[in-house]
Amino acid sequence: xxxxxxxxxxxxxxxxxxxxxxxxxxxxxxxxxxxxxxxxxxxxxxxxxxxxxxxxxxxxxxxxxxxxxxxxxxxxxxxxxxxxxxxxxxxxxxxxxxxxxxxxxxxxxxxxxxxxxxxxxxxxxxxxxxxxxxxxxxxxxxxxxxxxxxxxxxxxxxxxxxxxxxxxxxxxxxxxxxxxxxxxxxxxxxxxxxxxxxxxxxxxxxxxxxxxxxxxxxxxxxxxxxxxxxxxxxxxxxxxxxxxxxxxxxxxxxxxxxxxxxxxxxxxxxxxxxxxxxxxxxxxxxxxxxxxxxxxxxxxxx
Amino acid sequence: xxxxxxxxxxxxxxxxxxxxxxxxxxxxxxxxxxxxxxxxxxxxxxxxxxxxxxxxxxxxxxxxxxxxxxxxxxxxxxxxxxxxxxxxxxxxxxxxxxxxxxxxxxxxxxxxxxxxxxxxxxxxxxxxxxxxxxxxxxxxxxxxxxxxxxxxxxxxxxxxxxxxxxxxxxxxxxxxxxxxxxxxxxxxxxxxxxxxxxxxxxxxxxxxxxxxxxxxxxxxxxxxxxxxxxxxxxxxxxxxxxxxxxxxxxxxxxxxxxxxxxxxxxxxxxxxxxxxxxxxxxxxxxxxxxxxxxxxxxxxxxxxxxxxxxxxxxxxxxxxxxxxxxxxxxxxxxxxxxxxxxxxxxxxxxxxxxxxxxxx
Numbered sequence: 001x002x003x004x005x006x007x008x009x010x011x012x013x014x015x016x017x018x019x020x021x022x023x024x025x026x027x028x029x030x031x032x033x034x035x036x037x038x039x040x041x042x043x044x045x046x047x048x049x050x051x052x053x054x055x056x057x058x059x060x061x062x063x064x065x066x067x068x069x070x071x072x073x074x075x076x077x078x079x080x081x082x083x084x085x086x087x088x089x090x091x092x093x094x095x096x097x098x099x100x101x102x103x104x105x106x107x108x109x110x111x112x113x114x115x116x117x118x119x120x121x122x123x124x125x126x127x128x129x130x131x132x133x134x135x136x137x138x139x140x141x142x143x144x145x146x147x148x149x150x151x152x153x154x155x156x157x158x159x160x161x162x163x164x165x166x167x168x169x170x171x172x173x174x175x176x177x178x179x180x181x182x183x184x185x186x187x188x189x190x191x192x193x194x195x196x197x198x199x200x201x202x203x204x205x206x207x208x209x210x211x212x213x214x215x216x217x218x219x220x221x222x223x224x225x226x227x228x229x230x231x232x233x234x235x236x237x238x239x240x241x242x243x244x245x246x247x248x249x250x251x252x253x254x255x256x257x258x259x260x261x262x263x264x265x266x267x268x269x270x271x272x273x274x275x276x277x278x279x280x281x282x283x284x285x286x287x288x289x290x291x292x293x294x295x296x297x298x299x300x301x302x
Numbered sequence: 303x304x305x306x307x308x309x310x311x312x313x314x315x316x317x318x319x320x321x322x323x324x325x326x327x328x329x330x331x332x333x334x335x336x337x338x339x340x341x342x343x344x345x346x347x348x349x350x351x352x353x354x355x356x357x358x359x360x361x362x363x364x365x366x367x368x369x370x371x372x373x374x375x376x377x378x379x380x381x382x383x384x385x386x387x388x389x390x391x392x393x394x395x396x397x398x399x400x401x402x403x404x405x406x407x408x409x410x411x412x413x414x415x416x417x418x419x420x421x422x423x424x425x426x427x428x429x430x431x432x433x434x435x436x437x438x439x440x441x442x443x444x445x446x447x448x449x450x451x452x453x454x455x456x457x458x459x460x461x462x463x464x465x466x467x468x469x470x471x472x473x474x475x476x477x478x479x480x481x482x483x484x485x486x487x488x489x490x491x492x493x494x495x496x497x498x499x500x501x502x503x504x505x506x507x508x509x510x511x512x513x514x515x516x517x518x519x520x521x522x523x524x525x526x527x528x529x530x531x532x533x534x535x536x537x538x539x540x541x542x543x544x545x546x547x548x549x550x551x552x553x554x555x556x557x558x559x560x561x562x563x564x565x566x567x568x569x570x571x572x573x574x575x576x577x578x579x580x581x582x583x584x585x586x587x588x589x590x591x592x593x594x595x596x597x598x599x600x601x602x603x604x605x606x607x608x609x610x611x612x613x614x615x616x617x618x619x620x621x622x623x624x625x626x627x628x629x630x631x632x633x634x635x636x637x638x639x640x641x642x643x644x645x646x647x648x649x650x651x652x653x654x655x656x657x658x659x660x661x662x
Contacts, residue, residue, distance in 0.1 A: 046508070077505075077508055078507040078508060080506075081505060083371065097508045097516045098505075098516055099504065099506045099516050099517045100503070100517075100518050100519070100520075101401075101519045101520075102401065102522060103370070103397075104370075104393050104397050107363070107364070107370075107394070110363075110367035110368050111370050111371035111374075113357065113364075113368050113371060114329065114367065114368035114373075114379070115371040115503070116371075117357060117372060118329050118372035118375040118379065119375045122504070122505055123505075139360050139361055139364065140360070140364050143360035147357075
């Protein structure tokens with residue numbers, strides 16, 4: 001990971017191969033910690049060295065790490081401004097070394113719009129949960145995506161309001177018991193769970209939209225590839241980038257972390273299918289996008 | 303151009319937009335609502351021409367949150383609305399106050415409550431001067447009574463917002479916004495590119511040359527004593543604003559009765575006072591230009607001199623509470639309300655002024 005960091009962003013795949021070759025040729029340099037033990041797995045530079053407040057088995061830590069690894073690898077940290085959200089991930093700024101604005105509940109895409117319009121040369125992302133993004137923030141996410149704001153949205157879907165104690169979310173599955181649907185979510189009463197990646201992909205300003213999952217190593221690796229594309233949608237100026245991550249909340253699901261992972265595999269993925277929902281680059285249609293502010297130019301001082 | 307100053311004949315709304323443009327505003331986030339539509343319409347063109355950004359947001363909620371994002375980056379940014387829209391902006395305004403983000407917000411007050419009407423009103427005085435959203439906070443509130451004042455106050459509002467790291471509110475109404483008057487514009491301001499350099503977000507160089515810790519603009523303070531500390535800091539800031547009070551006085555020196563009125567009503571009341579002075583009545587006018595901070599010491603001084611007060615407002619009696627608090631050691635204030643939905647004229651004010659003058 002620290003090797004790939006030197007890869008130029010224009011041709012990440014080719015550069016990554018070169019980096020691997022270089023790593024094979026060069027003599028291995030061992031990292032050693034304070035007690036003299038060899039470090040075989042290090043923290044991304046964009047991540048703060050501190051324990052998180054997240055519960056055991058929570059996937060926010062993994063999602064944070066993927067963000068931080070990409071900030072390192074794409075050399076974006078020093079030009080990044082993040083909009084954090086409300087929920088467990090409000091403390092994003094305690095763990096990611098990026099300048100951050102704390103946004104009101106659901107409003108991160110609007111705050112990020114303000115940031116990006118004010119400083120179009122910066123890398124701007126939001127990090128939002130399902131209560132934040134798919135319920136109270138539905139208007140803001142839809143319109144920021146539709147305008148094609150050059151921002152990236154990391155959407156962590158764990159089917160509950162975590163911070164407040166496990167209430168029903170717009171993504172809560174049918175039959176899932178929460179503290180505010182104790183009898184299980186009923187489609188006729190509470191409506192069907194909202195599939196955000198599918199909805200976002202329909203909007204004109206979206207350049208990349210995918211859903212990944214954090215339930216297995218294989219899926220985490222795939223999710224990181226999607227996240228990179230969602231970052232690149234912005235860095236290449238194509239448009240809005242969206243990555244949904246299916247995540248576990250063992251505490252509020254009243255499950256062990258292992259059982260929570262199994263629930264993602266067995267129950268969430270069948271309802272929230274993984275994959276790419278929109279990829280303008282692959283479709284070859286990105287040339288039709290019109291940049292917001294194209295007539296205006298840059299907003300302000302650097 | 304020094305020999306002949308340029309004069310423009312514009313609506314108050316346009317004067318506000320022009321003032322913002324001249325003050326170096328680079329981002330405008332709007333949403334349509336009467337009677338302030340001239341502002342976003344003007345800015346949709348002006349921002350593009352000035353190399354800035356205009357966004358017609360999906361809602362007033364979103365527009366105010368865009369303002370939060372742009373302000374946090376240290377960019378001069380503005381939004382405007384009218385009463386029902388202002389209710390929706392309060393969420394972000396509270397966050398901006400709590401996380402000390404500078405911004406300029408315009409409210410062209412219309413009649414309420416609810417959808418009310420599209421005519422003038424001063425019914426948002428409490429909302430404007432008491433914070434408006436949740437929590438303890440204040441905005442600097444400026445109340446213009448003419449197109450020229452609307453221009454000048456907006457021009458100055460950006461400096462005030464950045465100097466105090468706080469949102470500044472321009473409180474006008476449908477009269478100020480829709481009335482056409484001549485204005486003299488100012489020289490466009492050269493904004494310091496390093497404005498806000500010690501706090502703004504521009505990306506954190508976390509390693510190498512110029513390394514610094516990443517910055518967080520936030521209003522959440524959960525640790526023991528943290529929030530109390532933040533609230534004390536904010537209160538100290540609001541206390542320091544007291545020296546910035548601004549007001550107009552007219553024929554006050556020998557007046558027995560002082561009419562206290564702000565904004566458009568202050569201007570209409572001035573005509574009533576002028577007319578009564580011509581009839582030999584010892585009346586004067588005190589017009590607060592800053593509604594927060596409120597010129598309480600100045601009113602107290604007048605009360606100490608033995609003057610009596612009549613507050614005239616285009617609402618059911620809001621500023622009168624501040625007038626009464628200001629003069630409470632020495633006296634009180636009568637109140638005359640113009641109900642929102644009615645348009646007042648100077649003639650309407652003469653009888654209540656004479657009644658208050660005659661009441662010993």
